[in-house]
Amino acid sequence: AKAAGRNTSRLFDPKTQAAVTLRADLEAALRTALEEEQFVLYLQPQISEDVRVTGAEALIRWQHPTRGLVMPGEFIAVAEDCGMIVPIGNWVLNTACKQLALWASQPAFAHMTIAVNVSAKQFHQHDFVEQVLDALSRHGAHASGLKIEITESMLIANVDDVIVRMEELQHHGVGFAMDDFGTGYSSLTYLKRLPLDVLKIDQSFVRDVLVDSNDAAIANMIVALANSMGLSVIAEGVETVEQMQHLARHGCHAYQGYLFSKPVPVERFEASLADFLKP
C-alpha cells in the first residue's frame, strides 16, 4: 500500500477494507440464516381502546448460533442493500400466513390480524402481488387477517404503480397501514389516493407527547386526520398509561408498545393471551 499514490490509497485503506469484508460476511451469513432457518418472527400485540388484543405486528429476529439474538436494526439495512431483503421478506410473509392459518381454527385467535413490515425493495419486485397471494393460498390463510405495513419511502418511486398493487391486494382482502407516518417524505396528496386502512403514529411523536407540545400537536393532528378520513390510527411505542390516556382523549383508538408487551415469540404471545382471557 505504501507504493500507492494518493488517489488510489483509499482502495487499500485498511478500515474500508475491513468494512467491505464485514459487509460481505454479513451478506453470506444472511444467506446461511435463511437456509438454516435462523430467523424467528416475534409478535407484538396491538390493543384496542377497550384493552382487547386485536392482532399483532410481526417483527423479525435473527437467532444466530453464536452471536445470540440479533435485532433487525443490525441487519435489515444491509439486507435491503444487497437484495437479501426480498427472500427474507418472503420468509416473513409466509411465516405470518402460516400462523394466521394455524390460528383460524382457534376461537381466541381466529380474528387476530398480523401486520407484516414490507421494505420498498420488496414491494417494488415485479411479482410482489403474486408473492403475497401465493403465501396466503399456500398456507390457506384468510387475506383479511393480513395487514401490510408500508412506509413513505416506497412512494419516492412510482406512486401510480404502488397504488395499482395496493388496490389489487385490497381487492383480495389484504389491508394496509402507513408505518412511521409523518417521519418520511409524506405528502397529503398521496394520502388521499392510497387505499390505506391505518395510519401508525411513529413512536418519535409518542415518546414525548406529554412534555413536548410540538410532538403532541403532531400526534393529535395525525389522529384527527385519520379519524376524519375514515382511517384507523395506531399509536406505536406507548410506554405509559398517561401517554395512552392523552392519545385516547384526542381520539386514538388503538395502541402498541411496551406498556402492554414487548415483541415476544409466538408461543409467549399465545400463552400471555390465554392468561389474559382467563376469568
Ligand code: C2E
Ligand atoms: P417498526 O416497524 O417501526 O417497528 C417498531 C419498533 O419499535 C420495533 O423495533 C419494536 O420492538 C419497537 N417498539 C415497540 N414498542 C415499543 C415501545 O414501547 N418503546 C420502544 N422504545 N420501542 C418499541 P424492532 O423490532 O427492533 O424493529 C425495528 C425496525 O426494523 C422496525 O421498525 C422495522 O422498520 C424493521 N423491521 C422489523 N421486522 C421487519 C421485517 O420483517 N421486515 C422489514 N422489512 N423490516 C422489519
Ligand code: CA
Ligand atoms: Ca412497522
Ligand code: CA
Ligand atoms: Ca413503526
Ligand code: CA
Ligand atoms: Ca420505525
